[in-house]
Amino acid sequence: MIDPFGRHITYLRVSVTDRCDLRCVYCMAEHQTFLPKKELLTLEELERLCGAFIEKGVRRLRITGGEPLVRKDVTRLIGRLGARLGDSLDELTLTTNGSQLARHAHALAEAGVKRINVSLDTLDAARFRAITRWGELGQVLAGIDAAQAAGLKIKINTVALRDLNRGEIPQMIEWAHGRGMDLTLIETMPLGETGADRVEQYLPLSLVRADLARCFTLDDIDYRTGGPARYVRVAETGGRLGFITPLTHNFCESCNRVRVTCTGTLFMCLGQEDAADLRAPLRASQDDALLSAAIDAAIARKPKGHDFIIDRRHKAPALARPMSMTGG
Ligand code: SAM
Ligand code: SF4
Secondary structure (H helix, E strand, C coil), X not given: CXXXXXXXXXXXXXXXXXXCXXXXXXXXXXXXXXXXXXXXXXXXXXXXXXHHHHHCCCCEEEEECXXXXXXXXXXXXXXXXXXXXCCCECEEEEEECCCCHHHHHHHHHHHCCCEEEEECCCCCHHHHHHHHCCCCHHHHHHHHXXXXXXXXXXXXXXXXXXXXXXXXXXXXXXXXHHCCCEEEEECCCCECCCCCCHHHHECCXXXXXXXXXXXXXXXXXXXXXXXXXXXXXXXXXXXXXXXXXCCCCCCHHHCCEEEECCCCEEECCCCCCCEEECHHHHHHCCCCHHHHHHHHHXXXXXXCCCCCCCECCCCECCECCCHHHHCC
């Protein structure tokens, strides 16, 4: 699959549910309404959809959500996708909040998953509850222990929040690097109504980097994972630190990815509204010809880049769709 700007689309992120057991303040409203279960693709349909993308050249799959590990039997889907690793698929990964990881780590490793991303914004239990509205930090830490014991490599994703975790970021870096985990910092993106004030939370990573430069030596490195993060090596810890700054345009030109929601809607860009319905062609026939044509038509419309801007005056999200719909 090659889009109008010559970019090869080889990476698919699949959201398997819009539900979550947490309510992170930058992601969801406290009383978030979720889709009726009948709207969701079945696990079999999700597998068929992923298969169609793999046929068309996708080599890396990331399972996300909502919280992917709250979907019933999701490890069955991951096992079936894992069976395609090798010839047609290079990598199968997962992004999770870690709350259910202790139960599932072993099954993930068995399925052929080698690396996972765990989202964690603080190591303070009270602050963790404030950010996630009711989460238990201990559960996530136990999940990380179980995943490492199962042999999974972990990258920690941390959203930088002005009032909630700014002062704690150096300590989180030391903790992650001390356990052999990379850590990537993410700027908040203006997606979805969360009931929280985004302008209040927004913390540019340029400021974080300046903070960090006071306690660490940050050496730019060429390391890339095919994603938007830019990395530095922290001399004092020897570990890698990534920065994802979505409000700048530094990664659109090399974008190799598309995202599909749990209802089979394909988003060609995280920061644009345009989308294609793949559920109708998927359900119209057992033959993949219609589905394949719908995917081709969508890729031919992949936009050059995103349009994120925080509307500071109205404090409104740039896009009505929350991050939990496409999984980041
Ligand atoms: N529930 C899983 C988790 O938290 O890892 C997977 C889905 S979550 C939507 C994926 C990532 O998006 C998480 O790292 C989360 O911190 C990030 N995220 C959610 N809302 C965001 C926002 N408005 N801006 C920036 N990152 C956001
Ligand atoms: Fe749930 Fe992940 Fe969104 Fe937090 S960021 S509410 S864990 S989907």
